[in-house]
Amino acid sequence: MHLLSCEHITMQYDGRNVVNDISFFVDPGDYLCIVGENGSGKSTLMRGLLGLKPLAGGNVIFGDGLRRQEIGYLPQQTAVQREFPTSVEEVVRSGLLNRCGMLPFYNAAARKRADGIMERLELTELRRRSFRALSGGQQQRVLLARALCATGKLLLLDEPVSALDPVATADFYALIRKLNREDHIAVIMISHDIQAAVKQANRILHLDSTLRFFGTTAEYLQSDVGHAFCEA
Numbered sequence: 696m697h698l699l700s701c702e703h704i705t706m707q708y709d710g711r712n713v714v715n716d717i718s719f720f721v722d723p724g725d726y727l728c729i730v731g732e733n734g735s736g737k738s739t740l741m742r743g744l745l746g747l748k749p750l751a752g753g754n755v756i757f758g759d760g761l762r763r764q765e766i767g768y769l770p771q772q773t774a775v776q777r778e779f780p781t782s783v784e785e786v787v788r789s790g791l792l793n794r795c796g797m798l799p800f801y802n803a804a805a806r807k808r809a810d811g812i813m814e815r816l817e818l819t820e821l822r823r824r825s826f827r828a829l830s831g832g833q834q835q836r837v838l839l840a841r842a843l844c845a846t847g848k849l850l851l852l853d854e855p856v857s858a859l860d861p862v863a864t865a866d867f868y869a870l871i872r873k874l875n876r877e878d879h880i881a882v883i884m885i886s887h888d889i890q891a892a893v894k895q896a897n898r899i900l901h902l903d904s905t906l907r908f909f910g911t912t913a914e915y916l917q918s919d920v921g922h923a924f925c926e927a
């Protein structure tokens with residue numbers, strides 16, 4: 696069974712279809728990049744998968760024991776988020792909230808989980824530092840740790856490297872690949888960097904409000920749409 700299947704998803708703003716009849720799936724261990732021009736519906740589709748925006752049609756089906764609240768999500772960063780006046784540790788632990796329900800504190804097991812994730816992402820030494828004093832690359836690593844608190848199965852990343860310099864970008868991609876290959880966490884990443892997408896991902900979804908392509912990266916590189924987009 697697929698980890699996630701989307702069947703004929705349609706989504707609208709003001710009665711206008713901005714995501715139109717999209718079907719695809721993600722298997723355990725997959726690394727799927729969603730590509731397409733500006734305004735092609737990538738972020739809207741991701742919000743639909745997360746249940747943050749209702750679907751106008753179609754279904755999202757979870758398999759392999761995955762529940763929607765166990766998806767780790769790293770949204771596009773905003774200037775306001777970069778100014779969080781709190782410690783690294785608190786930002787990471789805030790990712791535990793879905794697991795702890797409405798409890799106003801984190802239990803010992805949850806705190807241990809967050810500590811393990813900070814260690815894995817080499818954030819332990821930074822844990823008492825102020826989030827807003829970190830570099831852009833460090834901040835993204837903290838927000839990734841926060842997203843990982845929710846999941847051991849599926850990460851959704853919306854343009855995670857858009858504000859990073861080339862070195863921080865390469866480090867971030869290496870970290871995602873490690874989590875995907877070593878920890879077997881499936882990844883869905885929206886990317887504007889098509890060259891990186893075809894290097895990192897094993898599947899590609901190309902949107903233009905409708906589905907232009909869904910398949911393996913090798914098939915995409917052989918396809919007309921893949922050829923045209925990679926050479927543009």
Ligand SMILES: Nc1ncnc2c1ncn2[C@@H]1O[C@H](COP(=O)(O)OP(=O)(O)OP(=O)(O)O)[C@@H](O)[C@H]1O
Nearest residue numbers: 708709713731732733734735736737738739740887
């Ligand atoms: N809150 C909103 N209200 C109305 N229209 C919206 C809203 N958000 C997005 N749209 C429209 O929906 C369409 C898809 O937008 P979306 O942000 O999903 O595209 P995208 O592929 O993620 O774009 P980008 O690559 O620029 O981030 C666009 O035409 C956009 O203008």
